[in-house]
Amino acid sequence: MTAPTRRLLGVLFTAILALGCGSDAQTTTMTIPVELKPFRIVVRADGTFTAAKSTPLNADPNAGRTAILSLTPEGRMVDQDEVVIVLDGSKMTSELNMQEFALEEGAVKVASMRLTASKEKDNLDHTLAMLERELDFTERFARRDPEQFSRMDRETDEADLTLLRYKLAHNRTKKARHDKKLQASVAAQEARLSFSRTRTERLKKQLASLEIHAPHSGTFFHERKWRGTIGVGDTVFPGMKLANIPDLSSMVVDAYVLESEASGIEEGTAVEISAAASPDLLLTGTVLSINPFAEQRSRNDPTKYFRVRVGFEKPDVAWIKPMGEVKVRFLVADIAAALAVPNQALFSEAGETWVYRRVGGRFEKQIVQLGQRGPNRTIILEGLTAGDHIATAQPTEGELE
CATH class of the missing domain: 2.40.420.20 (conserved putative lor/sdh protein from methanococcus maripaludis s2 fold)
Incomplete structure (x- = not known):
C-alpha cells in the first residue's frame, strides 16, 4: 500500500468516526x-450435570485410618451388592490376631489362677479344720483346777489355748484375704478378656466393612477432592465419603459463574444449556438456587465462582450423564x-x-x-x-x- 493511499484511508476513517459518533x-x-434498541444480558458459564439425589458410599465411621486397595472404574454400571471398593485391612488383621491370642492366653491364665487358688483354699481349709479340732480338744482337757494342778501346768495350758486361738484367727483372716485376692485377680483378668472380646468383635465388623458393596444398581462415580478424584492407594479416614451412585431421575446442572458476573442472576432466571462438545444439543431450564458464598474451584486458582444450580426438563437423551460438561447461558435480561x-x-x-x-x-x-x-x-x-x-x-x- 502506497503512502498516498494510506493518507486517504486515514482521512476517510476520521470522517466516518465523526459522522457515526x-x-x-x-x-x-x-x-x-x-x-x-434491544437490550439483552447473557452471562456465560461452564457447568456439569450432577444428580440432586444420590446414594453416598462412605468408609465405616468406626474403623481406623486405612487406604484404598481396589476401586471400581468410574462411570461403570454396577449391580446391587456388588463389591465396588476394597480397603486395606492388613493392620486390622494383625491386631485381630493379637487380640485372639490375648483371649486364648487370658483364658489359660484364668483357669490356672482358679486351679492354684483351689489348691491353696483346700490347704487353708485343712489347716483350719485341724486347728479347730485341736482347740476344741485343748479347751475340753485344759488343766484349770488349782487344787489338782500346779500353777505352771495351768499357765502352760492357757498359753497353748491362746496360741491356738491366735493361729485359728490368723488362718481365718488369711483365708478371707485369699478369697478377696482371688476374686480381684480373676476380675482383673476377666476385664482384660472382656476388652479383648469386645475389640475382637469390633475388628471383625470393621474387617467386614472394608468391602463396600453397592446398595443398589446404578452408575458408579468417585468422590471429587481438591486434587481430583480418589484413587487406589489414597488414605481413607473414618466416615470419609468415597463414591456415590446417582439417581439419574434427579439430574440438574451445577454451573460456576464468575463472582464479578453473577449480578442479576436469581432464582427463576431462564437458562440455556448446551453440550460442551456439541453446541447444537440444547436444553432449557431455570435457576433453582444460588450458593450464597463465592468459592474457589481449585486450590491452585484463586478465582472465585458462585455455584448456581439449574433445573431443566429431562428429555430422554443419551448425553445427559453425571459429570458431563456443558455450556450454560443465563438470560438475565431480554427486552x-x-x-x-x-x-x-x-x-x-x-x-x-x-x-x-x-x-x-x-x-x-x-x-x-x-x-x-x-x-x-x-x-x-x-x-x-x-x-x-x-x-x-x-x-x-x-x-x-
Missing part, C-alpha cells in the same frame, strides 16, 4: 446517539426495546448518576435514573429521550455549560 466542529469529545447507554458514559458521585448531554455545541450535566445494568450497557429509566446525544467520556472544561 456525532461530533461537531465545536466539540472534540466523541458522542453517541441515545436510541431505543425488545430500551434506552440503554454505554457504562463508560455514566458518571456517579454522592449517590447521583449523570451523563453529559450535548446541547448545541456544548455539554450539560444531566441527572439520570438507572434501570438494569449489564456488563457493557445500562438502561436509562428517566433523564434522556431517544435522539439525545451524550458524551462517551468526560468533556473538557471548555466544552461544559
Whole structure:
C-alpha cells in the first residue's frame, strides 16, 4: 500500500468516526446517539450435570485410618451388592490376631489362677479344720483346777489355748484375704478378656466393612477432592465419603459463574444449556438456587465462582450423564426495546448518576435514573429521550455549560 493511499484511508476513517459518533466542529469529545434498541444480558458459564439425589458410599465411621486397595472404574454400571471398593485391612488383621491370642492366653491364665487358688483354699481349709479340732480338744482337757494342778501346768495350758486361738484367727483372716485376692485377680483378668472380646468383635465388623458393596444398581462415580478424584492407594479416614451412585431421575446442572458476573442472576432466571462438545444439543431450564458464598474451584486458582444450580426438563437423551460438561447461558435480561447507554458514559458521585448531554455545541450535566445494568450497557429509566446525544467520556472544561 502506497503512502498516498494510506493518507486517504486515514482521512476517510476520521470522517466516518465523526459522522457515526456525532461530533461537531465545536466539540472534540466523541458522542453517541441515545436510541431505543434491544437490550439483552447473557452471562456465560461452564457447568456439569450432577444428580440432586444420590446414594453416598462412605468408609465405616468406626474403623481406623486405612487406604484404598481396589476401586471400581468410574462411570461403570454396577449391580446391587456388588463389591465396588476394597480397603486395606492388613493392620486390622494383625491386631485381630493379637487380640485372639490375648483371649486364648487370658483364658489359660484364668483357669490356672482358679486351679492354684483351689489348691491353696483346700490347704487353708485343712489347716483350719485341724486347728479347730485341736482347740476344741485343748479347751475340753485344759488343766484349770488349782487344787489338782500346779500353777505352771495351768499357765502352760492357757498359753497353748491362746496360741491356738491366735493361729485359728490368723488362718481365718488369711483365708478371707485369699478369697478377696482371688476374686480381684480373676476380675482383673476377666476385664482384660472382656476388652479383648469386645475389640475382637469390633475388628471383625470393621474387617467386614472394608468391602463396600453397592446398595443398589446404578452408575458408579468417585468422590471429587481438591486434587481430583480418589484413587487406589489414597488414605481413607473414618466416615470419609468415597463414591456415590446417582439417581439419574434427579439430574440438574451445577454451573460456576464468575463472582464479578453473577449480578442479576436469581432464582427463576431462564437458562440455556448446551453440550460442551456439541453446541447444537440444547436444553432449557431455570435457576433453582444460588450458593450464597463465592468459592474457589481449585486450590491452585484463586478465582472465585458462585455455584448456581439449574433445573431443566429431562428429555430422554443419551448425553445427559453425571459429570458431563456443558455450556450454560443465563438470560438475565431480554427486552425488545430500551434506552440503554454505554457504562463508560455514566458518571456517579454522592449517590447521583449523570451523563453529559450535548446541547448545541456544548455539554450539560444531566441527572439520570438507572434501570438494569449489564456488563457493557445500562438502561436509562428517566433523564434522556431517544435522539439525545451524550458524551462517551468526560468533556473538557471548555466544552461544559
